[in-house]
Amino acid sequence: MDWSRILVNVAGEIFAPTTAAYALAAIGLNVHFGLTGLLNMGQAGFMLLGAYGFAISTIAGWPLWAAVLVALACAAVFGLLLGIPTLKLRGDYLAIVTIAAAEIVRLIGRSTALTDLTGASSGLRGNSYKDTFQDASPFPDGTFALGPFEYSLNASNSWWIRLVGWGLVALACLLVWLLMRSPWGRVLKGIREDEDAVRSLGKNVYSYKMQSLVLGGVIGAAAGIIYVLPRAVQPDSMGRPMTFFIWTILLLGGAATVFGPVLGSIIFWVSLMLIKSVMREGVPTSIMRTEQIEQFGWIIVGVTLMLLVIFRPQGILGDKKELAIDVR
Amino acid sequence: MSADLPRGHVPPHVPHATTATGKDRVTADLSHVAHTPGVHKPDAIVVADGVTRHFGGMTAVDVGHLEVQRGAITALIGPNGAGKTTLFNLLTGFDKPSTGTWSFEGRSLSGVSAARVARSGMVRTFQLTKALSRMTVIENMRLGAAQQPGENLLTALVPPLWKAREKEITEQAEELLVRFKLDAKRDDFAGSLSGGQRKLLEMARALMSNPTMVMLDEPMAGVNPALTQSLLGHIQALREDGTTVLFVEHDMHMVRHISDWVVVMAEGKIVAEGPPEDVMADQAVIDAYLGAHHDTDLGDDALLEDGIQRLEAEEAGEVTDAFADTGSTTTTQEGTR
Ligand SMILES: Nc1ncnc2c1ncn2[C@@H]1O[C@H](COP(=O)(O)OP(=O)(O)OP(=O)(O)O)[C@@H](O)[C@H]1O
Ligand SMILES: [Mg+2]
Numbered sequence: 001m002d003w004s005r006i007l008v009n010v011a012g013e014i015f016a017p018t019t020a021a022y023a024l025a026a027i028g029l030n031v032h033f034g035l036t037g038l039l040n041m042g043q044a045g046f047m048l049l050g051a052y053g054f055a056i057s058t059i060a061g062w063p064l065w066a067a068v069l070v071a072l073a074c075a076a077v078f079g080l081l082l083g084i085p086t087l088k089l090r091g092d093y094l095a096i097v098t099i100a101a102a103e104i105v106r107l108i109g110r111s112t113a114l115t116d117l118t119g120a121s122s123g124l125r126g127n128s129y130k131d132t133f134q135d136a137s138p139f140p141d142g143t144f145a146l147g148p149f150e151y152s153l154n155a156s157n158s159w160w161i162r163l164v165g166w167g168l169v170a171l172a173c174l175l176v177w178l179l180m181r182s183p184w185g186r187v188l189k190g191i192r193e194d195e196d197a198v199r200s201l202g203k204n205v206y207s208y209k210m211q212s213l214v215l216g217g218v219i220g221a222a223a224g225i226i227y228v229l230p231r232a233v234q235p236d237s238m239g240r241p242m243t244f245f246i247w248t249i250l251l252l253g254g255a256a257t258v259f260g261p262v263l264g265s266i267i268f269w270v271s272l273m274l275i276k277s278v279m280r281e282g283v284p285t286s287i288m289r290t291e292q293i294e295q296f297g298w299i300i301v302g303v304t305l306m307l308l309v310i311f312r313p314q315g316i317l318g319d320k321k322e323l324a325i326d327v328r
Numbered sequence: 329m330s331a332d333l334p335r336g337h338v339p340p341h342v343p344h345a346t347t348a349t350g351k352d353r354v355t356a357d358l359s360h361v362a363h364t365p366g367v368h369k370p371d372a373i374v375v376a377d378g379v380t381r382h383f384g385g386m387t388a389v390d391v392g393h394l395e396v397q398r399g400a401i402t403a404l405i406g407p408n409g410a411g412k413t414t415l416f417n418l419l420t421g422f423d424k425p426s427t428g429t430w431s432f433e434g435r436s437l438s439g440v441s442a443a444r445v446a447r448s449g450m451v452r453t454f455q456l457t458k459a460l461s462r463m464t465v466i467e468n469m470r471l472g473a474a475q476q477p478g479e480n481l482l483t484a485l486v487p488p489l490w491k492a493r494e495k496e497i498t499e500q501a502e503e504l505l506v507r508f509k510l511d512a513k514r515d516d517f518a519g520s521l522s523g524g525q526r527k528l529l530e531m532a533r534a535l536m537s538n539p540t541m542v543m544l545d546e547p548m549a550g551v552n553p554a555l556t557q558s559l560l561g562h563i564q565a566l567r568e569d570g571t572t573v574l575f576v577e578h579d580m581h582m583v584r585h586i587s588d589w590v591v592v593m594a595e596g597k598i599v600a601e602g603p604p605e606d607v608m609a610d611q612a613v614i615d616a617y618l619g620a621h622h623d624t625d626l627g628d629d630a631l632l633e634d635g636i637q638r639l640e641a642e643e644a645g646e647v648t649d650a651f652a653d654t655g656s657t658t659t660t661q662e663g664t665r
Contacts (some may be wrong), residue, residue: 178485183470183478183494190460190471196422197458197530201472202446202537203479211481 006277008148013269017157020165021047021227022269026249026261027172028219034255035176035185036212037192039095042082043220044242045102048235049074050221051228052109056117058129064136067129068225075221078105079214087209102243109235123234126156133229134160157230165226169262172219177258188212248305254315263316268301275300350567354400354588363602366393373398373541373572374419374450379428380596381414388414389425390596396541401563401573403583403604406593407616412576413455415593416545420452421445433540447474449540453547455576459526461519465510468518468529469501470494472536501536507562508532509555524550528559535566542566544575548582560586584608592616 013019025043032038053071062070082101086094108114110121118124137160139153152158179185187208190198195205224238245268253264276297283293312318357370372395381389389411396402404412417423419430421442429438432450446452460468470476476497477483478490505511508528513521518529531547547563548556556579563586566573577583583590583604590607592600594616600607607613 175485178487179481182484182487183476183490184481184484186463186467186471187479189463189467193460193462194458196442196454197460198471199422199442200420200446200452200454200458201533202443202451202474203471204441204443215481 002281004148006274006281009277010270010274012149013273014266015162015166016269017161017165017226017230019265019269020162020169021223022246022249023169023262023265024165024172024223024226025220025246026253026265027169027176028216028223029246029250030255030257030261031176031179031212031216031219033250034257034260035180035192036188036209037091038209038213038216039091040098040213040216041095041243041247042098042100042102043216043246044238044240045098045105046075046078046217046220047224047227047242048102048105048109048233048238049078050224051233051238052118052124053221054225055124055129055228055233058132059124064132067132068222071221071225072218075217076214079217080210083210083213087206087213099240099243103240106235106239118235119233121236123232126228126230126232129233130156130229133164134158161226161229168222168226172222173258173262180256180258184208251309251313251315252305254318257315257317257319260315260317267316268305271304272297272301350399350570351564351588354397354567358397358400358589358603361397363600363606365598365601367395367601369395369397371398372396374430374432374574376419376430377428379415379418379430380426381411381418381423382426387596389418391415391428391598394591394598396572396574397589398572399567399570400588401567401575401586402589402591403587404574404576404591404593405578405580405583405613405617406599410593410616411596412593413545414596416452416543416576419445420450420543422452446537446539449537450543451534451537451539451541452543453527453530453534453545455545455549457523457526457530459518459521459529461517463518464515465505465513465518465521465529466498466501466515468533469505469536470497472533473497473500474537497536504532504535509558524552524555527551528555531559539571541572541574544573546576546578548577548579556582580608 025047028046029040029043032040032043050071053074054067057067057070058064078101082094082097086097109118109123112120114120134154137154137158139160141154143150143152144159151162154160179188187198187203190201190203191205191208199205227238249264249268250261251264252267253260253262276293279288279293279296280290288296309315361367361369374394374396376391376394378393379389379391380387404415406412414423418425418428419432419437421437421440421444424439429436431437432445432448435448437445437448437450440448460471463471476490476493478487478494483489502511502514505514508531510521510525510528510532513525518526521529527547527550531542531544534542534544544563548559551559560582563573563575567588575587587604590600590602590604591598592607592610592613599616600610600612602610
């Protein structure tokens with residue numbers, strides 16, 4: 001077994017663009033769930049909308065900043081549309097509506113009616129929308145090796161996307177940190193505990209929930225852009241499983257914490273890569289073929305995470321004392 | 329005190345009675361008000377008209393006319409299921425009435441959201457306490473404050489814009505916590521408090537916004553007697569500051585000791601109104617109470633004994649259940665005497 005190669009692969013996941021994208025998406029979900037108690041079961045929908053918004057407007061010839069704004073605006077409008085009918089109702093309604101709405105986005109994206117725009121189920125090729133982002137890079141062309149990690153500077157799975165992705169993660173963490181310590185965050189926390197109590201203290205609960213839904217969704221859309229920049233926009237790769245991974249990451253790291261989503265994402269992708277690489281090397285193909293190993297990896301990750309959530313329900317960074325308070 | 333005082337006579341000594349400038353004023357104002365349900369008050373802060381609430385075929389609230397005197401401590405009493413909490417919910421925007429209008433300080437509140445009602449100065453507490461469990465006591469208190477610019481999303485990102493106000497809020501909160509004997513619990517999670525402590529926290533939190541009117545739904549339920557005494561003092565102090573208090577309470581001792589005016593509800597309707605001593609002596613009230621739950625303490629043993637005698641008489645088949653007839657109270661009582 002080539003351990004050094006496995007280790008490099010695994011360590012590479014720590015700062016991979018996908019890890020950053022998921023961390024960002026989980027930070028958005030943390031604003032919804034951890035801070036406000038909103039059950040958004042369609043975070044992948046926000047990401048996919050962001051991805052489409054960015055890719056389609058770039059393909060239409062819009063500059064980078066405008067395409068990013070379009071992506072974020074799409075998510076904001078989506079959040080408003082979902083929130084208007086549901087945020088006045090009990091929490092579970094939002095869960096049902098978001099899961100359905102995210103599916104609708106995916107199904108519309110892959111429908112043949114809009115092939116010119118979305119490329120239907122085959123999606124949009126990465127090369128058709130990557131240029132503006134790569135052109136914005138300050139680096140020269142070529143590749144760069146930092147220790148054992150060698151990536152191109154600008155193209156696709158590059159240092160540039162890593163820099164931008166993790167920069168955004170840092171920014172989002174700073175934002176959440178500031179908000180959690182502010183009176184605004186306190187109102188959200190109150191809503192998470194008991195909406196009616198907060199209402200009786202004169203706060204417009206509906207408006208706060210809307211702000212939270214839109215803010216978390218916009219962060220999700222940014223995550224969607226980072227997610228598709230090193231690959232293609234493929235609606236089927238951004239469906240329900242993606243939402244569930246984001247939830248897993250959030251609960252694993254610890255909801256209502258600043259760095260929980262980041263840590264959760266790193267652990268999630270690192271352990272997945274570790275399991276898959278070790279098995280690919282160690283298990284002969286006569287017993288398990290590559291794609292079976294792929295699936296088996298997900299199973300192991302699922303079971304491990306179930307155990308973690310059962311035995312450490314507050315997540316890795318969560319506050320045990322806070323969780324021990326039974327909500328009477 | 330001689331034994332032949334009229335029933336319901338209030339003993340002259342009231343624990344924690346304040347210098348009572350507010351009380352004197354309110355008593356003077358209310359002294360000319362007739363003791364009939366729905367009577368007009370000289371200076372009403374809340375005026376409700378034709379407020380009804382139906383749940384399916386059942387009428388939970390059916391209030392023809394109700395006025396609450398500004399600056400007074402008004403008690404709302406009545407047997408379980410009388411509609412007191414439902415009326416609170418309606419007045420504070422937590423529930424929508426089937427019909428009716430009401431105003432607070434002259435402004436109509438029909439259809440106004442609960443949050444706006446609270447912001448306009450009418451703050452309520454809940455019968456089933458709503459402590460925010462996974463927030464500390466002090467954070468609960470801070471949340472009660474009004475005019476914190478940091479509660480705006482954009483301002484929140486710039487701490488210098490809200491730190492000064494936060495400091496004021498915290499000082500006010502700490503003062504209140506001391507008053508309510510919760511200062512030792514300042515940094516504990518509210519979920520770790522006992523039931524009685526949560527009641528106290530909820531009441532203290534409601535006072536954070538310096539409301540014009542507080543509506544307390546059974547504030548003393550589960551609070552120990554020693555603390556009840558000091559809470560009575562706080563409520564009276566609120567009156568001295570000019571705050572209007574409307575509270576629901578089953579403990580008749582407390583009602584008698586601090587309220588200036590008592591409104592009695594039964595089966596959704598207001599069946600009696602008046603100063604505590606008169607209302608306690610009102611046969612309709614005794615009937616309403618003893619008809620519903622026999623062990624209620626009406627605050628005067630003489631009343632209770634009288635009630636028990638009546639109950640015995642009822643059991644002997646001499647009278648029908650007076651409570652079932654509260655709609656036609658006066659006549660029924662005449663018949664049962
Ligand atoms: N949401 C509801 N749905 C159906 N019926 C209700 C609802 N809320 C209250 N009721 C009914 O309305 C009536 C009045 O209830 P309410 O809670 O106002 O009584 P209450 O006077 O506060 O009694 P208590 O002293 O026990 O607190 C009760 O008969 C109750 O069953
Ligand atoms: Mg009640």
